[in-house]
Amino acid sequence: MNKPESFRLFVEPEIPVLLRVARSLTGNGSDAEDLVQETLIKAFGALNTFDGASPRAWLLTILRNTAHNVWRKKKPDYVGDWTLLPENRPAFNAEAPRSAEDEVMAGVLDPALAKAVNDLSEDFRATLVLVDVEGFTYAECAEILGIPIGTVMSRRSRAVAKVRKSLQKAKEEAVRK
Amino acid sequence: MKISEAISMPECHWVKAHLIRYLDRDPSAPLSDQELTRLQSHIAICDKCAAISEEYRETSEALSQLRTHVDQASIARLSESLKKLTLED
Numbered sequence: 474m475n476k477p478e479s480f481r482l483f484v485e486p487e488i489p490v491l492l493r494v495a496r497s498l499t500g501n502g503s504d505a506e507d508l509v510q511e512t513l514i515k516a517f518g519a520l521n522t523f524d525g526a527s528p529r530a531w532l533l534t535i536l537r538n539t540a541h542n543v544w545r546k547k548k549p550d551y552v553g554d555w556t557l558l559p560e561n562r563p564a565f566n567a568e569a570p571r572s573a574e575d576e577v578m579a580g581v582l583d584p585a586l587a588k589a590v591n592d593l594s595e596d597f598r599a600t601l602v603l604v605d606v607e608g609f610t611y612a613e614c615a616e617i618l619g620i621p622i623g624t625v626m627s628r629r630s631r632a633v634a635k636v637r638k639s640l641q642k643a644k645e646e647a648v649r650k
Numbered sequence: 651m652k653i654s655e656a657i658s659m660p661e662c663h664w665v666k667a668h669l670i671r672y673l674d675r676d677p678s679a680p681l682s683d684q685e686l687t688r689l690q691s692h693i694a695i696c697d698k699c700a701a702i703s704e705e706y707r708e709t710s711e712a713l714s715q716l717r718t719h720v721d722q723a724s725i726a727r728l729s730e731s732l733k734k735l736t737l738e739d
Contacts, residue, residue, distance in 0.1 A: 477736035488728050489720050496720070506724045513732055586712055604674075605713035611678040622678050630670045637702075637709045 480520055483528040484513065490529060491536055493607050494617055497599075498540050511543060512536040533616045589639035597632040604629050665692045665699045673706055 491512060495505035516523075516535050523531050590598060603614040604625070611629075615622045671679050672689050681689065693700045 481732055481736045485729055485732060488725050488732070492720050492724055492728070502721055502724060506721075506728065509724075509728055510731060513728065513735065517735055586716070590713070590716075601713065605710055606716045608714065608717065611674075611676045615678075626671065626679055630667075633670060633706060633709055636713070637705050640709060640712075641705070 476520060477517075480517060484516065484532065487529050487532050491532060494533060494536060494603070494609075495540070497602055497607055498536075508536065508540060512539050515539055529613070530616050533613065534619075537617055537619055585640055585643035586636070589636040589643075592639065593632055593635060597628050597635070600625055600628040601632040601636070605633070661692055662696060662699055665689055665696070666702065669699075669703055669706055673703070673710065 488509065491509045492505055495508040495512075496502060499505045499508055512532065512535050516532055519535065590601060593601065599618060600614060603609045603617060604611065609617065611622050611625045614625045614629075618625070668681060668685060668689055671681055672686070693703055
């Protein structure tokens with residue numbers, strides 16, 4: 474098998490993951506697709522730097538660098554625009570039928586959840602979205618953000634605690650009303 | 651006095667510090683068997699930590715519901731351009 478074909482075989486299964494991360498970084502689908510496109514071109518050009526160990530980690534590093542070095546110049550506000558959250562899906566067991574009480578509480582908590590996440594600092598929000606919303610492991614999140622795993626763990630832990638407190642406050646306010 | 655009131659505060663702090671790792675079970679940061687037993691034993695008798703654990707679990711579950719939808723058309727377009735890129739070489 475030649476090199477371009479091998480490249481395609483190990484990169485193609487990672488496209489959905491790359492798109493999810495790019496979406497998290499750019500905040501919208503069309504920019505995400507452009508960012509992944511640039512990442513693939515860069516990765517192909519840098520094929521000789523790939524050690525064969527972990528295609529995902531290698532690609533995520535290229536995506537992160539592309540986002541920082543190239544994308545920031547094109548879109549100076551790309552990081553921090555986590556617009557995926559306001560257009561969120563219903564939270565708290567959305568698939569299950571809700572009681573009238575659940576409906577009322579969900580009406581309060583769904584926007585409260587998005588607000589709580591959006592109120593976080595950029596570092597905390599990025600970590601929380603990648604791990605909790607997008608389901609990346611600590612190691613993948615560390616790779617994407619270019620930070621140690623220990624930092625991912627501490628940021629995430631503090632971010633979840635802040636969101637929990639915000640939700641608790643929203644619940645209490647809803648009950649008072 | 652409730653059992654939870656008699657539980658030492660340092661133990662609650664320790665549990666809170668390790669709770670996320672316990673709930674996540676992430677392969678990068680596993681708890682040792684000893685830590686796991688310590689945490690589970692504490693949660694079994696401390697109402698406050700058990701409630702926090704439940705709230706963390708609910709928060710995490712709610713956040714996972716916000717997951718973004720990956721557009722299948724985007725995947726198809728990128729797969730196609732990847733194919734072209736590698737064929738051109």
